[in-house]
Amino acid sequence: MLDLIAAAVFLMWLLVLEDAIHLRFVHPAEAARAIAEWTSLPERSSRLALAIRDGWISRISESAEGHLPLIRTLMTLCPLLGLLGTVTGMIEVFDAMGQAGSSSVRPVAAGVSEALITTMAGLVGGLSGFLPATLLRRRIRREIRELGDRLPVDPR
Secondary structure, eight states: OHHHHHHHHHHHHHHHHHHHHIIIIIHHHHHHHHHHHHHHOSOOSSHHHHHHHHHHHHHHHHHHHTTHHHHHHHHHHHHHHHHHHHHHHHHHHHHHHHHHTOOOHHHHHHHHHHHHHHHHHHHHHHHHTHHHHHHHHHHHHHHHHHHHHHSOOOOO
């Protein structure tokens, strides 16, 4: 179970890094291209022009969000995988106790300790993605809001 948690955390951080690179290098070029196309339009107040503007903002917003939904899913999945590891570990401990007929506390304590490590790993893995995901979401919202401001609509 720890391998699965480690893979989920690794994938989550890989996606965070990819989205951060996208926001730093790709998004500004997409926004600049949309602004240039918008300013080159002869008329920017008709319904068609506004639909084009909204389409560009929507497309760029979707591109900027990138893997954020998957990152947030992995953040949620990690603690659940940790809990699953704890439950399966405890089942194994109780099964071993039942088969061996042992009433000794030492093997039980070792098994419980090992089972709880998966919970801790899942919680730490999930929490490690919370701050980057929140910062990415805030930055994306700010960038899209600024893009909307930089695509002004002509007064009628």
